[in-house]
Amino acid sequence: MQQLRFDISHNEPLTRDIFRMWLICRSEAGCRALKSVQAGQFANVSINGCFLRRPISICDIDDRRICFVYKVVGKGTAAMSEMKQGEELDILLPLGTGFNADNAGERPLLVGGGVGVPPLLLLARQLISAGKETTVVLGFNTKQDIILADEFRSMGCNLTIVTVDGSEGQKGFVTNALRLTDAGHNHTYYYACGPVAMLKALQKELGISGELSMEERMGCGFGVCMGCTCNTQDGARQVCTDGPVFDSRQLIL
Amino acid sequence: MNSRLNISLGRLRLQNPIIPASGTYGFGLEFAKLYDINCLGALCIKGTTVQPRYGNPSPRIAETEAGMLNSVGLQNPGVDKVTADILPRLRAVYHQPIVANISGFSIEEYVQLAKQMSDAEQVELIEVNISCPNVHNGGMAFGTDPSAAAEVTAAVKAVSDKPVFVKLSPNVTDITRIAIACEQAGADGLCLINTLLGMRIDLRTRKPVLANKYGGISGSCIFPLALRMVNQVSRVCQIPVIGCGGISTASDVIEMMMAGASAVEIGAANLTDPYVCMNIINELPQLMDKLGIDNLSDIIGITAR
Ligand SMILES: Cc1cc2nc3c(=O)[nH]c(=O)nc-3n(C[C@H](O)[C@H](O)[C@H](O)COP(=O)(O)OP(=O)(O)OC[C@H]3O[C@@H](n4cnc5c(N)ncnc54)[C@H](O)[C@@H]3O)c2cc1C
Ligand SMILES: Cc1cc2nc3c(=O)[nH]c(=O)nc-3n(C[C@H](O)[C@H](O)[C@H](O)COP(=O)(O)O)c2cc1C
Numbered sequence: 001m002q003q004l005r006f007d008i009s010h011n012e013p014l015t016r017d018i019f020r021m022w023l024i025c026r027s028e029a030g031c032r033a034l035k036s037v038q039a040g041q042f043a044n045v046s047i048n049g050c051f052l053r054r055p056i057s058i059c060d061i062d063d064r065r066i067c068f069v070y071k072v073v074g075k076g077t078a079a080m081s082e083m084k085q086g087e088e089l090d091i092l093l094p095l096g097t098g099f100n101a102d103n104a105g106e107r108p109l110l111v112g113g114g115v116g117v118p119p120l121l122l123l124a125r126q127l128i129s130a131g132k133e134t135t136v137v138l139g140f141n142t143k144q145d146i147i148l149a150d151e152f153r154s155m156g157c158n159l160t161i162v163t164v165d166g167s168e169g170q171k172g173f174v175t176n177a178l179r180l181t182d183a184g185h186n187h188t189y190y191y192a193c194g195p196v197a198m199l200k201a202l203q204k205e206l207g208i209s210g211e212l213s214m215e216e217r218m219g220c221g222f223g224v225c226m227g228c229t230c231n232t233q234d235g236a237r238q239v240c241t242d243g244p245v246f247d248s249r250q251l252i253l
Numbered sequence: 254m255n256s257r258l259n260i261s262l263g264r265l266r267l268q269n270p271i272i273p274a275s276g277t278y279g280f281g282l283e284f285a286k287l288y289d290i291n292c293l294g295a296l297c298i299k300g301t302t303v304q305p306r307y308g309n310p311s312p313r314i315a316e317t318e319a320g321m322l323n324s325v326g327l328q329n330p331g332v333d334k335v336t337a338d339i340l341p342r343l344r345a346v347y348h349q350p351i352v353a354n355i356s357g358f359s360i361e362e363y364v365q366l367a368k369q370m371s372d373a374e375q376v377e378l379i380e381v382n383i384s385c386p387n388v389h390n391g392g393m394a395f396g397t398d399p400s401a402a403a404e405v406t407a408a409v410k411a412v413s414d415k416p417v418f419v420k421l422s423p424n425v426t427d428i429t430r431i432a433i434a435c436e437q438a439g440a441d442g443l444c445l446i447n448t449l450l451g452m453r454i455d456l457r458t459r460k461p462v463l464a465n466k467y468g469g470i471s472g473s474c475i476f477p478l479a480l481r482m483v484n485q486v487s488r489v490c491q492i493p494v495i496g497c498g499g500i501s502t503a504s505d506v507i508e509m510m511m512a513g514a515s516a517v518e519i520g521a522a523n524l525t526d527p528y529v530c531m532n533i534i535n536e537l538p539q540l541m542d543k544l545g546i547d548n549l550s551d552i553i554g555i556t557a558r
């Protein structure tokens with residue numbers, strides 16, 4: 001973990017309440033930190049006027065830049081959405097234990113729900129460049145909420161979109177879509193991030209091993225306050241350091 | 254090292270008054286990766302109990318203007334694991350005094366914890382937490398009743414070779430009554446304050462944000478309240494006081510010491526600014542120059558005198 005300063009280079013709406021922010025790191029130490037980022041890790045962002053930092057997944061990176069895709073749900077994310085190009089942010093990064101791409105096997109399945117989709121983008125990029133036949137199933141409430149579909153598609157993922165109201169792609173939840181498509185693919189492993197109800201359903205329905213990314217309210221984000229505890233087969237674990245990504249069979253949801 | 258920052262807590266001498274507060278610094282190991290934690294005056298470890306504890310259900314964290322609420326509920330691996338596994342790892346990287354914060358659910362548990370901790374190498378001070386607002390039928394019950402507070406203090410004193418400081422709760426009508434009771438029961442010093450019991454509600458779900466409903470408020474928003482209590486207590490007690498609550502800058506440290514604190518503990522600020530303790534230690538000499546302070550020990554309680 002490092003405390004780094006980034007300058008906002010873009011901050012644009014993707015939907016009515018989801019924004020994408022690209023930030024540039026000016027220091028060499030920061031660029032080195034970016035190189036060490038593992039998909040599924042997160043950043044803890046300091047926001048003027050908010051006491052606590054805001055945990056946001058690392059959606060994408062390049063040599064000098066980092067990308068967040070975030071939904072406006074309250075005070076901090078609303079303030080982020082108002083920030084302009086050139087403004088500076090104080091960020092702790094990289095945090096947590098991300099996805100383990102080595103577990104993927106040849107035909108990994110990625111499942112994202114709503115604002116749980118962003119951390120899967122970096123993972124998909126890694127898996128595809130490692131030559132994996134990558135299937136991505138993304139669920140949203142409605143057509144207007146869809147994010148990052150073009151990015152996944154242009155990477156060469158096998159992409160299925162699901163909306164609860166059926167306004168685009170298949171109708172229903174990601175698990176409905178999986179029931180229909182799963183048989184043909186015989187996936188080797190899965191990675192998922194999204195609402196707890198979705199993670200629970202996957203844990204129950206998918207017959208293969210996988211990794212689930214969790215969300216919890218955090219004090220520090222680096223393992224000292226014991227604020228973001230979740231329960232696992234091995235007892236209490238911290239979402240911020242042991243997770244946010246956990247072995248699907250370990251996690252008690 | 255800058256001797257202008259030296260202070261003493263009874264017979265214990267510290268190179269400076271900066272101590273990370275219990276529960277906000279883990280066992281120091283994460284911070285040791287960020288900076289040399291030997292710059293600290295002392296280091297207070299996470300509240301330790303006899304049995305390992307899972308703590309309360311999540312969510313355990315909420316936010317407020319200039320502060321936060323927590324209902325962690327003393328999650329810790331238990332005293333055996335702390336003394337056998339964790340303290341040796343801390344000692345490998347840290348050579349200044351360790352403050353052992355202990356929480357019991359009965360007098361017997363406090364006694365057992367004090368014995369085990371006072372035998373632990375490098376533990377130079379026992380901090381008796383009688384003020385945790387997040388666990389039922391324990392902790393704070395001792396902190397809100399002067400005779401119970403005195404009883405714990407005397408029992409821990411009787412078995413501890415190391416100085417015993419009692420950590421007081423602000424969730425009382427008159428903190429000086431508890432403070433005096435602890436002093437009379439033999440406490441070597443006091444630490445105040447622990448968190449204030451509070452609450453937040455999620456307007457959308459209409460439910461409390463914290464699964465435990467209530468939680469302890471800490472952070473800058475409690476600083477004036479903590480300052481007032483430290484001032485009140487240090488006016489009526491002779492034993493040294495560690496001031497805690499909302500400190501996040503070098504000037505807060507000086508203000509807290511002027512109010513009567515001999516040393517300070519820094520809590521929630523570590524969570525949002527992991528370098529805060531180191532930065533404060535580095536900034537203190539300059540600020541002292543500006544304020545015409547030769548030695549920090551000169552200003553302890555200067556406002557109360
Ligand atoms: C590891 C991790 C990764 C995340 N990645 C993303 C992401 O990529 N994109 C995205 O849009 N959101 C993400 N979130 C959720 C995001 O942290 C919250 O939406 C955000 O903190 C809300 O802040 P606010 O000030 O707008 O809301 P408020 O409700 O005003 O926040 C009040 C407090 O509650 C906390 N909080 C509120 N909702 C959540 C939540 N769902 N999870 C954790 N803390 C919360 C805030 O951090 C703050 O401390 C992630 C959360 C975690 C734990
Ligand atoms: C996440 C968290 C955990 C805490 N755990 C403990 C604890 O285990 N024992 C204890 O005596 N105090 C505990 N405290 C209280 C702090 O040590 C301190 O007394 C309080 O937070 C006020 O100081 P601050 O405003 O600087 O945070 C905890 C506080 C926080 C925020």
